[in-house]
Amino acid sequence: MAKITAGITTSHIPAIGVAMDNNLEETPYFKPFFDGYPPVRQWLHDNPPDVVVLFYNDHGLEFFLDRKPTFAMGVADKYENADEGWGIATIPPITGETELSWHIATHLIENDFDMTVCQEMKVDHGCTVPMSVMWPDKNYSHIKVIPVAINCERHPMPNPSRCLALGKEFGKAIESFDQDLNVVLFGTGGMSHQLDGQRAGFISREFDLWCMDKLITDPQAIADLSISEIIQRGGAQGVEINMWLAMRGAMHGNLKLLHSNYYAPISNTATGLQLIEHSH
Amino acid sequence: MCPLTPVEGTYHFDGKMSNKGYALNKMCYSLNAAECREEFSKDEKAYCEKFGLNEAQTAAILNRDIIGLLEAGGSIYYLAKFAGQLKLNMQDIGAIQTGMTVEEFKAMLVQRGQGNG
Numbered sequence: 001m002a003k004i005t006a007g008i009t010t011s012h013i014p015a016i017g018v019a020m021d022n023n024l025e026e027t028p029y030f031k032p033f034f035d036g037y038p039p040v041r042q043w044l045h046d047n048p049p050d051v052v053v054l055f056y057n058d059h060g061l062e063f064f065l066d067r068k069p070t071f072a073m074g075v076a077d078k079y080e081n082a083d084e085g086w087g088i089a090t091i092p093p094i095t096g097e098t099e100l101s102w103h104i105a106t107h108l109i110e111n112d113f114d115m116t117v118c119q120e121m122k123v124d125h126g127c128t129v130p131m132s133v134m135w136p137d138k139n140y141s142h143i144k145v146i147p148v149a150i151n152c153e154r155h156p157m158p159n160p161s162r163c164l165a166l167g168k169e170f171g172k173a174i175e176s177f178d179q180d181l182n183v184v185l186f187g188t189g190g191m192s193h194q195l196d197g198q199r200a201g202f203i204s205r206e207f208d209l210w211c212m213d214k215l216i217t218d219p220q221a222i223a224d225l226s227i228s229e230i231i232q233r234g235g236a237q238g239v240e241i242n243m244w245l246a247m248r249g250a251m252h253g254n255l256k257l258l259h260s261n262y263y264a265p266i267s268n269t270a271t272g273l274q275l276i277e278h279s280h
Numbered sequence: 281m282c283p284l285t286p287v288e289g290t291y292h293f294d295g296k297m298s299n300k301g302y303a304l305n306k307m308c309y310s311l312n313a314a315e316c317r318e319e320f321s322k323d324e325k326a327y328c329e330k331f332g333l334n335e336a337q338t339a340a341i342l343n344r345d346i347i348g349l350l351e352a353g354g355s356i357y358y359l360a361k362f363a364g365q366l367k368l369n370m371q372d373i374g375a376i377q378t379g380m381t382v383e384e385f386k387a388m389l390v391q392r393g394q395g396n397g
Contacts, residue, residue, distance in 0.1 A: 015369075059357045064309050065298055085312040086364020153357050155284060155294040196356035198347070199289030200374040201385055203392035228285040236290050236356075264393030268370045 002100065002177040004278050005047055006258075007185040007247045008040060009215070011271035012056060012129040014088045020132055021089050036261030036273045037133060043258065043275055044134055049184035051097055051144045053104075053170065053250075055243035056126030056188045057152040059084070062118075069116035070158050071166060072149040073108075075101035079123045079147060091128045097144035100177050104146065107173035113166055123147050130188045150246065152189070152239045157227050163242040164223040167249020174250065187247030189240030191262075192233075193269035202235040203270050208262060211241055212272050216257050219248045237269075253280040291350040301353020304341075307331035308358035317365060346376050 016033070019025060025034040061084055063069065079094040105117050127147050131140050148170075151157055158166075174183050191211065194202040211234075214221045223245055230238050256277040264270035284292045291297065298305075307328060310316040320327040328338040340348035344366060349359055363373050375385040391397040 060309055060355075060361065061312065065302065065305055065355070083312055083314065085317070085361035153293070153355060154298050155292055194290070195360070195370060195373070196293075196350055196377070197289045197291050198378055199287065200377045201388050201392070203389060205393065205395035228287075231287055231290065231292075232285065236287075236292075265389040268374055268389060270393060 002051075002174050002179060002181040002183055003280075004171060004174055004251060004253075005049065005182045005184055006043070006278055007187060007251050007276045008134075009187045009190070009244050009247065009272055009274040010130045010133060011190065011266065011269065011273070012126045012188040013267050013269050013271065014125045014129065015267040017088050017125060017129045017132055020136060030266070033263045033266050033271055036259075036263065039259045040273065040275045041134060041136070044184070047182070049143060050181040051100060051146060051183045052186055053146045053148060053174070053183060054127055054130060054186040054188065055148045055150060055246045056123075056130070057240060057243065058149045059124055059126060059153070061124035062122040063149070065154060068151055068154060069149065070151045071113065072116040072118055072121070073101065073105060074118045074121045074147045075105055076119050076121060079121055079127070079145065081124070081128050082122045084124055088125055091132060092138060092141070094123060094127065094131060094145050094147075095141050095143065097146055099179070100174070100181065100183075101146050103177050104170060104173040107176070108166075108169050111169050111172075113169055121147065121149075126188060130186050148246070150242050152237065152242060155227070157239055158242065159227065160225055160230065160242055160245055161223040163245040164219055164249040167246040168252070170246070171250030171252055185247045185250055187244035189243045190238065191241065191264075191270040191272045192235045192238045194235030195237055195268055197236070199236070201268060203264055203268075204234060205262075205264060205270065207233045207238070208264070208270050208272060211244070212260065212262060212274060215244055215248055215274065216255060216276065219245060251276065251278045253278050293355045297353045298355070299353070301337075301355065303332045303334070304337045304349065304353055305355050305358040307333060308354070308361045311361040311365060320365060344376070346373055
């Protein structure tokens with residue numbers, strides 16, 4: 001049977017990808033951020049996943065406002081990246097996966113999560129930056145990725161409780177798949193940040209550290225917050241914590257926090273990295 | 281429908297704003313394509329007209345008025361693509377919106393990242 005071996009939270013800020021393209025990882029600005037990653041990369045090397053289920057949000061590459069799914073997932077064997085308009089370099093295609101993807105899509109829809117199911121889907125920095133930062137040489141073509149996009153762009157956005165529940169069904173679907181696969185979950189984005197308005201630049205270290213603690217010990221406490229409360233406490237784009245909740249929801253076995261790093265700011269955003277081992 | 285709680289200095293991008301800003305955001309979305317960026321930079325006003333932007337939206341584009349664009353229904357995710365044409369990054373945009381210099385804005389981010397302010 002397929003098993004979930006870990007959940008990993010990571011930032012997906014475009015500046016991270018740009019820094020890697022320009023070899024800026026060792027500069028004082030970026031070093032405290034990138035210094036968090038070697039233990040996670042080593043773990044991925046020692047415990048290679050067959051499949052990564054990657055929760056992210058699209059920022060206007062694949063989905064425009066004309067048809068913007070609340071929850072979408074890919075079932076394709078390949079995902080292309082493309083020009084996002086402001087200069088982040090495109091990266092090689094990401095390998096997809098079809099069998100587990102369809103198994104998950106079927107399970108979710110049977111259990112009342114009516115996903116938008118995509119056979120073609122361009123993936124943006126929300127997906128590509130986490131892949132690049134985990135496999136810095138872009139040597140990830142052997143990893144099969146199932147991208148899951150959650151609307152964090154336009155209200156109404158899904159409730160945090162709904163994202164945690166979505167994750168629970170992902171967990172059940174993955175663990176009922178009858179092939180021996182190691183699956184790692186990525187919860188990408190976050191943490192506190194606000195890009196728009198006179199409140200731009202909002203960061204709350206206090207809220208972020210509370211989220212990082214509760215994500216392990218009591219994710220329901222985060223899921224009990226409303227979208228309004230998250231905006232107040234974590235900034236307008238702090239809603240990206242929804243991807244972390246989806247990831248966490250899928251893990252209902254024993255958890256062991258192997259590594260954690262918090263650093264702010266990168267660009268306008270606080271970053272949180274957690275490697276959470278999962279077993280039964 | 282449970283409305284979002286107003287937050288000072290924040291423009292909740294909801295259905296009403298999404299309708300209001302549709303043409304503006306669609307124009308910004310088109311800037312994903314290099315040939316559209318070129319067309320935009322040759323004649324910004326004509327490009328705005330092509331997408332049916334209203335007067336306030338067109339003026340805010342021409343004046344690089346980010347707050348005006350938000351008020352006119354712009355979504356920050358699409359405005360980022362416009363900002364990219366101006367070679368502005370998110371700290372530049374943050375400084376414009378808050379009325380700070382870029383250095384002041386960056387210093388504020390550092391302070392907040394450390395749990396101050």
